[in-house]
Amino acid sequence: MKTGRRLTSYALNYKKIILVALFLLTISVGTDLAGPFIAKNIIDQHILGIESVWNETTNGKSTAEYQGEFYKKEKNFSDNEEKGKEIRILQVGTKFVFMDEKLEFDGKRTFEQGILTVQKGDEKVNYNAKVLTNKELMAFYKLEIPGIIKLLIVYFGLLVISAIFQYGQKFLLQKSANRIIQKMREDVFGQIQRLPIQYFDNLPAGKVVARITNDTEAIRELYVTVLAQFFTSAIYITGIYAALFILDVKLAAICLLLLPILYGWIILYRKFASKYNRVIRSRNSDINATINESICGMSIIQAFRREKETETEFEKLNTEHFTYQNKLLSLNALTSHNLVGVLRNLVFVAFIWYFGGLSLNPASVISLGVLYAFVDYINRLFNPVQGIVNQLANLESALVAGERVFSLMDEQGEKVSTKRIERFCGNVTFDHVSFGYKEGEYVLNDINFEAKQGQTVALVGHTGSGKSSIMNLLFRFYDCQKGKIFIDGMDIINIPRQTVRNHMGIVLQDPYLFTGTIVSNVSLGDPSISREMVEKALKDVGVDRVFKNLENGYDEPVIEKGSTLSSGQRQLISFARALAFNPAILILDEATSSIDTETEAVIQEAMDVLKKGRTTFIIAHRLSTIRNADQILVLDRGKIVERGSHEELMLLKGKYYQMYELQKGNASLAG
Structure with a gap:
């Protein structure tokens, strides 16, 4: 089974949490992407809505007064309501002018000495118009304020909803990722218990540790950051394209060209990044193994004055690790921001070309709100694209780490049996x-x-x-x-x-003690071995004669490998350990x-009885x-x-x- 499928199978163990997170993410994205549509309506229907068609009417709801007459927007009339004379309010530079004629077409506007001139190509029309004072203009604008406030409240509400659901989806995705890695680490550690001894004869302990810690942490990054970013980006891109198609089908179709370009780039990037990451993770394991070996053998290294040679060996591995890290860094630097910047510029060139062409066609009118929404959505489109590109390095690192972890888990092992037989x-x-x-x-x-x-x-x-x-x-x-x-x-x-x-019980030439106490090293945490049994075993091997001045008695702390104890003391604890299990x-x-001879005599006396x-x-x-x-x-x-x-x-x-x-x-x- 490929690495990607196996990583997916682990994720499916917590599919309910992930599906809930994706549902919350979808709502969050939907509410967030509604923003430009609301902004478009505020611009087109309210801020620029003053340039809509107005009709003369009697005083009433949604009417504005100008020079003793009342006017209402054409769209606000009911079906049976009589419409009066049509008027228009148009912006020319920083001024707003009032004209009581029908506007034949819109184009470049100029106003001079009471005459409004509208020019579109070779066509030109003049209209009589009056400049509105600020007070007169506000009489028309104040009708839009309730609508603007209402839409702003909706917009703010959607932002709050988006933030709440965004928090929920991030929390659940990270929770599921932590559980996945928890299970994976348990599986890997369980696999180590099942592996035969000969497997560890040829694999340094540091390399095994690196797979359980470093490699699984890289995989955790896959679930927490990479997949979360990919899911978020996919939903955002889908939502943005849906919005673009609603606004303008042709431009949205042009923007679709981004997807094959992005996919092709991912394939090309992975070809090089995968090779670099394999070397990086391999050298990382070698470094861990070297550090582990050096710490364990530090007394020998210092006794034989091999510090310089050991440091040279370490530097060689570290330099190779650094070299490939730099290669990967260069690859990322050349691609991520540069790629997205190039794509962004290409899309804006297409955008300018497309809307520039429309502006030359008198029949095609594009509102400022639509232009704003398009620019907003295109800018938003590149945020998830940027996110995907930036996470490619982590994706490759996680996949390579996954290969290493699963190669360990694929080693032939045996199930740890709990079967017990009579003594x-x-x-x-x-x-x-x-x-x-x-x-x-x-x-x-x-x-x-x-x-x-x-x-x-x-x-x-x-x-x-x-x-x-x-x-x-x-x-x-x-x-x-x-x-x-x-x-x-x-x-x-x-x-x-x-x-x-x-x-069976065994006492080795070089006994191994674990971090804990003397008691815990004898019982090894076996609940069937009581404290009384431990103390009896210790006394039977004559510990009292060797451990005479322990401050905490049998609860004396023991650090890793029992390095603070003499070889004779360690051996006695190991001997008591074997006896406590009554083999x-x-x-x-x-x-x-x-x-030493004295301790050996103590053990020999105990052995005759044991x-x-x-x-x-x-x-x-x-x-x-x-x-x-x-x-x-x-x-x-x-x-x-x-x-x-x-x-x-x-x-x-x-x-x-x-x-x-x-x-x-x-x-x-x-x-």
């Missing part, structure tokens, strides 16, 4: 398992072993031998390419990943490798910590080369013996 007994079997992170490159080959309930199984070997990969498969962070893994006789491939992990299978992945009734897997470099393991698996290049208890392996005098003696010798030298 495992803890019997684990690896049946001839082979696995590789890349296709055809196996890091585990024919792994075959069994761990019974309550046993402790230790995995040892040099770096890269496959120890952690075995645990990744057991936790279903990855799935094996060959063989099967069973827990209590159940093939884990047939159990949802979340369900498999429900009765049937406990995995300790190099859990004591970065801990291992009872649990199947425990220990990945350890310190072989002295696994002497009591029920089974030790020695791995080398992805294969199990030795297996047995500590005593059995020492009698073999093989690889395990060599590793143990080497560590023992190093420990003696260190002592």
Whole structure:
């Protein structure tokens, strides 16, 4: 499905709000566009209405007195009312003159020595006329004041209605846009939870963050500003063209040429803007990734004096981002205002040419009110056109952002299962398992072993031998390419990943703590784990002996990654976290490798109690910590080369013996 359709499908989730907003927008536009028609009537019927045909009558309603006689506009006579002598009041320069003759035609007017001359082309007619004083003129004009006031009240009322409905439509459109983005962000974040671990192996965290925040914010701009502007402009343009066709069909038809020109320009603009925006958003993600990586590794950067090199790498990305931003800026500068200015001038040229031609035809009379309405509507026409052109950059940015967001959402993921099964007994079997992170490159080959309930199984070997990969498969962070893994006789491939992990606990070599407190980091917000359970888990791992002087006790604040705590303190919290969930299978992945000897002794004491009734897997470099393991698996290049208890392996005098003696010798030298 194309990006535009998918963005539309999101909007349709809130179609009721959007339709109400568009209805309010239509009313707002209709009331706003009625203004020029009212102004036309004020000019033609009232301000210039004094030049209408007047007839002599008796004193009464809507009559004006002049030199003892009463006059009324011809249009104000009823059907059965008798009309008297026809008179006209005409403006000549700054003067108004009274003539009691019928005007044969209108044209250029001159007045001299009581004679009014009207000339149209080669035709010329003279009339006897008198100049009206201000008082005499006001006798005729005061009849128009009630009508002008009435129309002005209507005009003001329409403006108020337009403003109210304009507020309503903007509020509803922005409300719907915020809801759309809220749902989209929830969907994207939910998709991240469904993605397998290997997806994040090749995608920096900063790039994922950019798609959830920056890209969705660009899409929000699409709904809040771009589409609102496009909807508003479309309705305004439709209303203005309807008004123009009512006023004059031919000129309105000429103005229709704007639409294909505007459409063609949009197509041409998007061709270049789309390319620039793709690069801009891609570099923006790269910048986020670089910043995230730099902050996380700042201690290493400063320790190895790599500040200048890191800054150079950042500047390279930032310069490329700046370059394409400038290209897009140049494209916008060359198009938006310039395009609209050219189109506006072309329309006014057509306007002048058209009305200039009409003025040469004696049979064609165009009122000043119609001219005013046309100029007003044409000026108004270019406001929505300007709005559309100005929003093209945001449109392209949003569409490119949409492509990036939807590409993430299209990644193959798995539904997060809430299914729960009874607690495992803890019997684990690896049946001839082979696995590789890349296709055809196996890091585990024919792994075959069994761990019974309550046993402790230790995995040892040099770096890269496959120890952690075995645990990744057991936790279903990855799935094996060959063989099967069973827990209590159940093939884990047939159990949802979340369900498999429900009765497992893990302590990593580098524990991750979240922003919160010690308590929240142990319970992870799980309502089934009470405060009492958290405190018991903390005490069981001997936290009291390490956290002696905490001001807030177990409610001590923990910032991101627990950077204010020592590695031993973080590890103890991570250990308590695993125990609080009461796992049937406990995995300790190099859990004591970065801990001081005193803290390690605390954990070792707790482990003797905690291992009872649990199947425990220990990945350890310190072989002295696994002497009591029920089974030790020695791995080398992805294969199990030795297996047995500590005593059995020492009698073999093989690889395990060599590793143990080497560590023992190093420990003696260190002592």
